Amino acid sequence: MFNRSFVVSFLENQNTFGFNKDVLVCFLDYVIFQSEKNIFLEFDSDQSAREFYDYCFDFKDGLFLFYPTQDAYETVPGFMSESHRFRKEALLSLYNPKIKNVCIGTSESLKAKEIPKDTGITISRIVFETGQKVERDYVSSFLIKWRYERVNTTTQPGTFSIRGDVLDVFPAHLQNPIRILFDFDLIETITLFSPSNQRSIKSLSRIVINDINRPDKNIVDKVSLLDTLSSYIIKKVFKNSNTYKLVGKNRNSDELVVNFKGLVFKNTSFKERIAELKKYEERGFSIYVYGEKENRPIFPDNNLKFLWKEENLNKG
Structure with a gap:
C-alpha cells in the first residue's frame, strides 16, 4: 500500500x-x-x-x-x-x-x-481464433515476410513448421511456441506447448502474433x-x-525515503486485521492484496476498499 x-x-x-x-x-x-x-x-x-x-x-x-x-x-x-x-x-x-x-x-x-x-508502421499481426477460417499458405507467407525459418520441428524462437493439419509457430517474444490444429481450413484447437518435449501446456481460444516486417537495409x-x-x-x-x-x-x-515496514499480524483475528488495514486506508494509503483467485471471497468489499491482484509476489 x-x-x-x-x-x-x-x-x-x-x-x-x-x-x-x-x-x-x-x-x-x-x-x-x-x-x-x-x-x-x-x-x-x-x-x-x-x-x-x-x-x-x-x-x-x-x-x-x-x-x-x-x-x-x-x-x-x-x-x-x-x-x-x-x-x-x-x-x-x-x-x-x-x-x-x-x-x-x-x-x-x-x-x-x-x-x-518508421518501425511503428511496419508492424503487422495475425489473429488466430478457434473456429476461424484461415489459409495456411497465407499464414506461411506472413511468417516468411517476418523472417521466420521453416523447419521440421519447432524448438527455437523465430521458426515454424507444418505437418499435415498442424502448424507450429514460435514467436520470438513468447516463452513457448504455439500449436494450431486445423480441420481443413478451420482452426480446431490452439495450444501452447513445450519446445523441449513437444507436449501441450495450455489451451487457448485466441492468440495474436505480431512482428516487424523485414526492414530496408538502406x-x-x-x-x-x-x-x-x-x-x-x-x-x-x-x-x-x-x-x-x-x-x-x-x-x-x-x-523521498520509502521507509517501508511490513505489517505483521500475530494472534489476531481476521476481523482485527481488516480493521488495522482500514486505519491505513483512512490515512490515504491504497491497499493491494496479492493472492490466488480462489482466496478472493474471504475479503469482504464493504469493509475495505482494496485492489485484488492475482500476480505472483516473490514467486508465490
Missing part, C-alpha cells in the same frame, strides 16, 4: 530510495496503474538489469520488459540471440498504445539510435527506444545492499 502523495512525488520526478525488491515491484505496478505511462529503468549494466528482470518476470504476465544492448549475449550460429529476442519483445509491446510496461535496460541500450524511424534514419515514445517516466536505478534508489533528478532536496 502506497500513500497517494508519495506516488505523485515519484511521478513529478523526485528521487526515491529505500525500496526493497518486493516493494519496488509492487510500487512499479501501482504507478503503471495510476499513471498509464510506460516506465523505463536504467541500470548500470546489462547484468544488473537482467537480474532484476528475472526476479520480476513471474510477477505479472507481460508487465516487465528487458531491453539489453545489442551485443549483450553471445550469438550461437543458426539460433536467435537472447538480446534480439528480448529487444523484439520490448519493441512490439512498447509500440502498442493499449499496453503500458516497465522496461528494464541500461542508459546505453535505451538511448542508442538503432531502431529504424535505412539510415534511426532513433533510440526512448525516441519512439512521447510520454514516459524514466529513472536511474542504484542498488545499495538490499535496497534500491530511483533517481529522476539529481537534487538532494527532492529525495
Whole structure:
C-alpha cells in the first residue's frame, strides 16, 4: 500500500530510495496503474538489469520488459540471440498504445539510435481464433515476410513448421511456441506447448502474433527506444545492499525515503486485521492484496476498499 502523495512525488520526478525488491515491484505496478505511462529503468549494466528482470518476470504476465544492448549475449550460429529476442519483445509491446510496461535496460541500450524511424508502421499481426477460417499458405507467407525459418520441428524462437493439419509457430517474444490444429481450413484447437518435449501446456481460444516486417537495409534514419515514445517516466536505478534508489533528478532536496515496514499480524483475528488495514486506508494509503483467485471471497468489499491482484509476489 502506497500513500497517494508519495506516488505523485515519484511521478513529478523526485528521487526515491529505500525500496526493497518486493516493494519496488509492487510500487512499479501501482504507478503503471495510476499513471498509464510506460516506465523505463536504467541500470548500470546489462547484468544488473537482467537480474532484476528475472526476479520480476513471474510477477505479472507481460508487465516487465528487458531491453539489453545489442551485443549483450553471445550469438550461437543458426539460433536467435537472447538480446534480439528480448529487444523484439520490448519493441512490439512498447509500440502498442493499449499496453503500458516497465522496461528494464541500461542508459546505453535505451538511448542508442538503432531502431529504424518508421518501425511503428511496419508492424503487422495475425489473429488466430478457434473456429476461424484461415489459409495456411497465407499464414506461411506472413511468417516468411517476418523472417521466420521453416523447419521440421519447432524448438527455437523465430521458426515454424507444418505437418499435415498442424502448424507450429514460435514467436520470438513468447516463452513457448504455439500449436494450431486445423480441420481443413478451420482452426480446431490452439495450444501452447513445450519446445523441449513437444507436449501441450495450455489451451487457448485466441492468440495474436505480431512482428516487424523485414526492414530496408538502406535505412539510415534511426532513433533510440526512448525516441519512439512521447510520454514516459524514466529513472536511474542504484542498488545499495538490499535496497534500491530511483533517481529522476539529481537534487538532494527532492529525495523521498520509502521507509517501508511490513505489517505483521500475530494472534489476531481476521476481523482485527481488516480493521488495522482500514486505519491505513483512512490515512490515504491504497491497499493491494496479492493472492490466488480462489482466496478472493474471504475479503469482504464493504469493509475495505482494496485492489485484488492475482500476480505472483516473490514467486508465490
